[in-house]
Amino acid sequence: MDYLTQDILRNISSILTPVGFETHPFLVGWYNEQVKDVFKLGYQNDTLAILIISTPSMYEKALKPFICRDQCTGIKDPIDECVAHHFEEVKKNFPDLEIECIHDFEMTPMRRPKILVQTAGHVAGAAYYYQKKDIDNPPWPEKQKICGVSIHPKYGGWFALRGVFILKNVHYQALERKSPIDIITDNQKKILLLERFNFHWKDWSFRDIIQSEQKYSEEQKLYFETPPAERWQLLGIERK
Numbered sequence: 608m609d610y611l612t613q614d615i616l617r618n619i620s621s622i623l624t625p626v627g628f629e630t631h632p633f634l635v636g637w638y639n640e641q642v643k644d645v646f647k648l649g650y651q652n653d654t655l656a657i658l659i660i661s662t663p664s665m666y667e668k669a670l671k672p673f674i675c676r677d678q679c680t681g682i683k684d685p686i687d688e689c690v691a692h693h694f695e696e697v698k699k700n701f702p703d704l705e706i707e708c709i710h711d712f713e714m715t716p717m718r719r720p721k722i723l724v725q726t727a728g729h730v731a732g733a734a735y736y737y738q739k740k741d742i743d744n745p746p747w748p749e750k751q752k753i754c755g756v757s758i759h760p761k762y763g764g765w766f767a768l769r770g771v772f773i774l775k776n777v778h779y780q781a782l783e784r785k786s787p788i789d790i791i792t793d794n795q796k797k798i799l800l801l802e803r804f805n806f807h808w809k810d811w812s813f814r815d816i817i818q819s820e821q822k823y824s825e826e827q828k829l830y831f832e833t834p835p836a837e838r839w840q841l842l843g844i845e846r847k
C-alpha cells in the first residue's frame with residue numbers, strides 16, 4: 608500500500624478505535640457497482656472511502672464520556688451528536704484533506720438515504736449483508752418487502768453502521784479488497800435471521816444469530832429501548 612495512504616488510514620483508525628469504533632476502507636467504485644443509479648456516490652471509482660462501525664463498547668468509551676464532558680448541545684439525539692463530534696475530530700486532524708462525512712441518518716432532498724451503510728459494510732469487508740435475494744426458496748410472498756441485515760463476524764448483530772468518510776482527493780486504485788466473512792452459510796439460518804430482523808427486531812434476537820464476542824451492556828440496551836425523546840432523561844441531561 609502507498610505509504611501516505613497507509614498513514615492516513617492508520618491515523619484515522621488511531622483516533623476512532625480507542626473510543627469504540629472500527630474503520631474499514633473501501634473504494635467508491637466497489638460501492639457504486641452494487642447500487643442503483645439514484646444511490647451512486649458522485650466520485651471517481653478509485654476514490655478512497657472509509658466505513659465507520661460502532662462496536663458495543665462505543666457506549667461506554669465514547670457516549671458516556673461525551674455526556675460527562677457536557678459536550679451535548681441537546682439539539683440532536685445524543686448518540687448522533689457524539690458520533691458527529693468524533694467525525695469532526697477526524698476532520699480537524701486532516702485540515703489538508705477534503706473529507707466528506709456522511710452519517711447513516713442523512714437523507715437526500717428526495718428522502719432517500721445518502722449512503723447505504725449495509726452495502727458499504729459488505730464491500731469494505733466489514734460485515735456480510737444478508738438480503739432476500741441471497742435466499743434459496745424464500746418462504747415469503749414474492750412481493751413482500753424483506754429488509755436485509757448485516758452481521759459482523761465478531762459482534763454478530765451487536766453493532767451499528769454509523770457512516771462513511773469520503774476522502775475526495777485520495778485516489779487509491781491498489782487498495783486491497785477484503786471479502787466480508789459469510790458466517791451464516793446455512794439457508795435455514797439465513798431465513799431465521801431475516802425473520803428475526805424483520806418481524807421480531809424488538810426482542811434483540813437477530814443480534815444473537817451467532818455467538819458474539821461482546822454485546823451491548825444492560826444499560827445500553829435500556830438506552831436503545833427508551834423512546835428517543837426520553838433518552839435525555841435516562842442520561843441525566845436537561846434539554847436546552
Ligand code: B12
Binds near residue numbers: 713804
Ligand atoms: C430507512 C431505514 C429503516 C426503515 C426502512 C427499513 C428498510 N431497510 O427499508 C425502518 C424505519 C422501517 C427501519 C427499521 C429498522 N432499522 Co433501519 N435503517 C434505515 C436506513 C436509514 C436506510 C435503509 C434503506 O432505506 N435502504 C434503501 C434500500 C433500497 O437499500 P437495500 O435494500 O439495501 O438495496 C440496495 C442493496 O440491495 C444494493 N445491492 C444490490 N445488489 C447487491 C449485491 C451486494 C453483494 C450488495 C452488498 C449490495 C447490493 O443495491 C440496493 C440499492 O440500489 C438504514 C441506514 C442506512 N443509511 O443505510 C437503517 C438500518 C438498515 N436500520 C437498522 C436497524 C437496526 C433497524 C431496526 C432494528 C431499528 C433500530 N434502529 O434498532 C429496524 C428493523 C426493522 C425492519 N423491519 O427493518 C440498521 C441495520 C443494522 C444491520 N446490522 O444491518 C441500519 C443499517 C442503521 C444502522 N445505523 O446501523 N429502518
